Amino acid sequence: MVWDWIPRNTDLIVRLLGVHTVLALIPVLVGLVIAVPLGWLASRNPSLRAVLIPAAGVLYTIPSLAVFIVLPALLGTQILDPLNVVVALTIYTVALLVRSVSDALAAVPSLVVAAATAMGYKPGRRFVSVELPLAVPVLVAGLRVAAVSNISLVSVGALIGVGGLGQLFTEGYQRDFPTEILTGIVLIVALALVVDGLLVLAGRFATPWTRTGVGA
Numbered sequence: 001m002v003w004d005w006i007p008r009n010t011d012l013i014v015r016l017l018g019v020h021t022v023l024a025l026i027p028v029l030v031g032l033v034i035a036v037p038l039g040w041l042a043s044r045n046p047s048l049r050a051v052l053i054p055a056a057g058v059l060y061t062i063p064s065l066a067v068f069i070v071l072p073a074l075l076g077t078q079i080l081d082p083l084n085v086v087v088a089l090t091i092y093t094v095a096l097l098v099r100s101v102s103d104a105l106a107a108v109p110s111l112v113v114a115a116a117t118a119m120g121y122k123p124g125r126r127f128v129s130v131e132l133p134l135a136v137p138v139l140v141a142g143l144r145v146a147a148v149s150n151i152s153l154v155s156v157g158a159l160i161g162v163g164g165l166g167q168l169f170t171e172g173y174q175r176d177f178p179t180e181i182l183t184g185i186v187l188i189v190a191l192a193l194v195v196d197g198l199l200v201l202a203g204r205f206a207t208p209w210t211r212t213g214v215g216a
Contacts, residue, residue, distance in 0.1 A: 031093025039101020100142025
């Protein structure tokens with residue numbers, strides 16, 4: 001029967017799910033590390049913001065398949081190297097998060113920043129201890145968009161032969177086997193929902209002051 005394909009190919013499905021998860025989430029972590037200082041600079045310097053934010057917007061409009069194809073020539077990698085997908089999605093993540101980080105830091109009340117400065121906080125300590133924690137809710141919202149977007153874009157990598165759940169799309173289409181395609185779609189949606197939910201929980205854990213106390 002058609003649905004017998006799933007239990008017979010559990011190992012393949014689990015392997016592709018693992019590859020898909022790694023290819024989608026590593027760029028989110030790397031992109032966050034890059035975007036935080038860039039967003040901080042954009043929030044502090046209007047001239048830099050006028051350059052960084054539009055540039056990030058332009059980067060995100062570049063078709064992902066074109067980036068996957070061009071990157072091997074720029075990086076000196078093979079066309080099937082998963083690094084191409086990781087680098088491409090890191091670029092997209094940075095493009096998404098730079099504005100989020102900048103807006104999040106700009107939304108921190110100036111009175112809070114001034115109070116921290118008056119208490120003797122140096123710029124670096126003030127950023128880590130005061131500004132960044134207060135910016136977490138907006139930052140997590142940007143991370144959720146970036147993570148879900150990456151989970152979707154990884155599937156495009158299957159068109160150039162890089163693994164992931166997108167492989168189920170290409171093979172299912174070539175074999176005219178809808179079950180394989182549907183399995184890929186369901187798993188990608190489920191992965192996106194799980195990751196999005198985990199980020200929501202992480203945001204709540206990182207900002208306990210935003211939760212209303214019961215019985216207060």
